[in-house]
């Protein structure tokens with residue numbers, strides 16, 4: 028018999044930094060070598076990080092050529108916060124092996140009651156047997172020794188060997204070595220072929236409840252095949268309002284970064300009150316072009332400003348150095364914004380003066396006649412700090428740095444070089460489907476191929492909202508592992524998503540088809556939680572929202588814990604994808620970007636206040652709109668403002684025939700609003716006032732009148 032392949036994954040933050048500190052791998056290897064059934068183990072070390080662990084296990088189990096029969100993990104199985112090896116491994120397991128877990132704990136309990144504090148996991152993924160062991164060399168050795176005799180047999184069965192033959196050939200001796208007797212129960216168990224196990228996972232079987240958010244059944248098992256898929260969705264149908272509440276609840280709080288004041292902060296929300304670092308103006312400045320004068324007041328006994336005065340000096344804006352004081356009886360020429368010389372207290376506009384004489388060379392003013400005596404101290408002068416006082420609060424937490432430029436101007440003028448803002452989330456967009464072809468592929472479509480229109484349209488929409496995006500490409504439906512790898516890579520920040528994403532938006536694969544793998548992949552393979560998988564709306568019924576646990580540490584941030592990443596899995600139909608992006612993803616992005624803080628700061632409203640998501644307005648229907656009997660419809664429409672009566676009017680982008688069909692992305696071309704049509708019989712009547720969500724600016728019109 029060929030030797031079996033075995034890999035050891037050491038899970039330890041310490042050993043990942045200092046590989047020499049690991050003693051467990053060297054302690055385990057001799058136990059396997061003694062069996063002479065194993066190749067020398069491959070060893071790798073990763074930190075206590077769910078994604079690193081999953082990546083290594085998948086590499087060893089999923090490669091169709093170089094897969095390993097046995098994958099042993101050591102470390103991260105205790106109760107400490109950072110111990111998350113079982114959480115990383117459980118979702119990867121297709122068929123659990125509680126017997127091995129029981130055997131290991133029973134053996135350890137003979138040695139120490141602390142065995143109860145270990146949380147081992149064991150089971151089969153594809154053809155590989157995966158077992159977690161404690162991190163200490165002693166504990167790992169004890170656990171491995173407890174099961175090692177059974178492992179060659181277990182691995183061969185997992186790999187698909189005929190168990191009857193194996194049983195006849197060697198089980199008796201195995202049992203003898205392991206010190207167990209071959210009772211009826213163990214016979215039955217060992218005789219089961221791996222493929223037979225899958226019938227446990229069809230509908231009717233209560234799957235292990237790992238990360239579901241309710242008591243419902245877990246999503247379809249992709250390996251069960253179409254004849255075993257659910258024939259009704261296990262996901263409860265939520266109302267749009269309930270779905271928005273779930274999103275609100277599970278969208279993490281925004282995190283703060285220090286950002287330089289430049290164009291990139293436009294659209295950001297200020298995270299801490301900002302105080303002026305400098306006064307504006309920093310000096311006494313002229314508001315006009317003219318002559319600085321000493322206007323009479325009770326303190327200076329100056330004569331009237333009316334009369335002819337010698338021009339003593341010239342003050343331009345941008346002068347360096349110190350200015351000589353203005354003497355009584357003289358004036359100084361000055362430009363707008365320039366500093367007044369000491370003693371000057373007012374400026375006379377050049378329009379209120381006449382030139383009397385020039386210097387002998389004819390190039391300069393010698394004397395000027397001031398035509399008005401009605402100049403008061405302070406006239407045409409900006410006092411230091413009169414625009415902005417040093418230390419004055421110029422922006423408050425929650426303020427939005429708008430594209431108008433006023434906030435950037437304030438920061439720039441007061442010497443603020445960096446500002447604390449909430450980090451804008453980065454969104455990765457992934458299309459799924461075997462039928463998809465790049466939209467710009469020059470080849471003619473064949474068979475059931477269609478162009479991927481969702482990715483470009485979603486990326487365009489997200490960019491227009493001002494969020495950084497990552498194009499995650501297309502993941503095929505088959506093999507299902509392609510989707511799993513694409514999502515995991517994006518969550519871990521490798522490949523196309525190397526700069527990291529906070530939110531993943533996928534389209535396709537969320538409904539009831541046998542290739543609709545999104546939900547099972549999130550739940551079963553990534554250990555995510557699906558908060559909802561169906562919404563009573565049209566279009567967009569199968570919209571799915573999930574969170575996947577994650578810990579982030581990065582540069583330049585002050586609060587580094589983003590505990591989970593968000594996945595919005597939108598329906599594949601193009602109109603459904605865009606409508607649900609607007610309706611569900613935008614409010615979440617707004618919360619992540621700190622706009623929730625904004626609404627709290629401004630009005631103490633909860634985060635679902637109108638500032639989050641699309642603005643809501645009341646519109647008048649310009650014609651009859653058909654209603655759906657069950658689902659709330661988000662009808663694509665053009666909203667115009669009437670100049671005659673100041674009201675907003677909504678006209679459908681197409682009510683006849685296929686106008687609003689969810690495959691018809693054209694229903695969103697020119698649309699600037701989603702008209703909210705509550706379910707009912709018949710039609711929404713022309714002239715009726717309903718709610719609309721504005722996706723773009725209102726068009727102007729004075730012709731849109733109804734009677």
Ligand SMILES: Nc1nc2c(c(=O)[nH]1)N[C@H]1C(S)=C(S)[C@@H](COP(=O)(O)OP(=O)(O)OC[C@H]3O[C@@H](n4cnc5c(N)ncnc54)[C@H](O)[C@@H]3O)O[C@H]1N2
Pocket residue numbers: 458459460462463477478479480481482534535536537538539540543566567568569597598599600601603689
């Ligand atoms: N038996 C049932 N079937 C369907 C139901 C249902 O409740 N029971 N729901 C329907 C509804 S409603 C929708 S919406 C769709 C959602 O389908 P999926 O999200 O599973 O998406 P796919 O099956 O992958 O594709 C649907 C459709 O969209 C096209 N598509 C997919 N991706 C793209 C893309 N990137 N660019 C352009 N077009 C795309 C795909 O080719 C299909 O034509 O399910 C109904 N079925």
Ligand code: MOO
Pocket residue numbers: 564565566567568569598600603689690
């Ligand atoms: O819910 Mo679907 O998006 O109507 O076609």
Ligand SMILES: [Mg+2]
Pocket residue numbers: 535536537538539540543
């Ligand atoms: Mg589908």
